[in-house]
Amino acid sequence: MHIRFYHAQEANCCERILWMLNYKQLAYERIDVGLGDVGEHVRLHSPFARVPLMEVDGIPLSESMAMAEFIEEIAPQPPLQYTDLFARAQVREICEAVNSSIHPQQNGSTVRYFHPEWSREQMKPVRAKWLHINLDRLQPRLWRSSQFAVGTQFTQADIFVSIIYRKAVDLGIPVSDLPRYEQYWQFLMSQEAIRNSCPVL
Numbered sequence: 001m002h003i004r005f006y007h008a009q010e011a012n013c014c015e016r017i018l019w020m021l022n023y024k025q026l027a028y029e030r031i032d033v034g035l036g037d038v039g040e041h042v043r044l045h046s047p048f049a050r051v052p053l054m055e056v057d058g059i060p061l062s063e064s065m066a067m068a069e070f071i072e073e074i075a076p077q078p079p080l081q082y083t084d085l086f087a088r089a090q091v092r093e094i095c096e097a098v099n100s101s102i103h104p105q106q107n108g109s110t111v112r113y114f115h116p117e118w119s120r121e122q123m124k125p126v127r128a129k130w131l132h133i134n135l136d137r138l139q140p141r142l143w144r145s146s147q148f149a150v151g152t153q154f155t156q157a158d159i160f161v162s163i164i165y166r167k168a169v170d171l172g173i174p175v176s177d178l179p180r181y182e183q184y185w186q187f188l189m190s191q192e193a194i195r196n197s198c199p200v201l
């Protein structure tokens with residue numbers, strides 16, 4: 001199976017999938033495109049002209065959530081999901097909270113649609129505030145059984161949550177404003193296999 005992965009720097013949806021591929025030590029061909037201009041090929045195969053785009057033996061797949069589930073199915077070891085059905089649903093709940101309820105509203109093209117007059121720099125504080133507010137809202141749902149986001153193991157939920165936390169920091173939120181997330185990030189980075197596969201260090 002040949003995996004080609006279209007990726008852009010600073011794209012947290014791409015970082016989610018890179019982390020999964022690295023953690024599972026799957027071989028892939030990485031094609032770097034620009035976030036502002038994803039290029040003809042991605043425009044053709046990704047309905048919203050967004051990254052990530054993954055091709056498996058030449059067949060295109062968009063949407064990081066679909067990719068995450070596909071990767072888990074083709075490479076169940078080391079696991080990033082639980083076998084228990086309710087625990088699996090809880091992992092998806094947190095991934096979807098990030099993917100569908102937090103991320104899209106601060107996406108560059110979304111903000112640009114409503115404020116075409118804003119520069120990239122002008123967007124930053126608004127995007128950062130949105131992430132800050134919503135990470136605060138998500139917090140009570142996290143770390144209820146251990147230092148991992150859901151349950152007692154490293155899962156897809158940790159990847160989705162910690163990557164969007166790092167996006168908030170990159171956009172200007174001081175780590176001291178989200179201390180519980182920062183403590184969590186430091187915990188994840190203290191685990192060798194997790195740190196070594198992480199694409200945002």
Ligand SMILES: N[C@@H](CCC(=O)N[C@@H](CS)C(=O)NCC(=O)O)C(=O)O
Nearest residue numbers: 011012013050051052063064108109
């Ligand atoms: N729901 C999609 C979101 C994809 C997405 O928003 N990608 C961002 C990068 S994280 C992007 O391509 N942004 C460029 C743009 O919005 O034009 C997924 O999970 O793959």
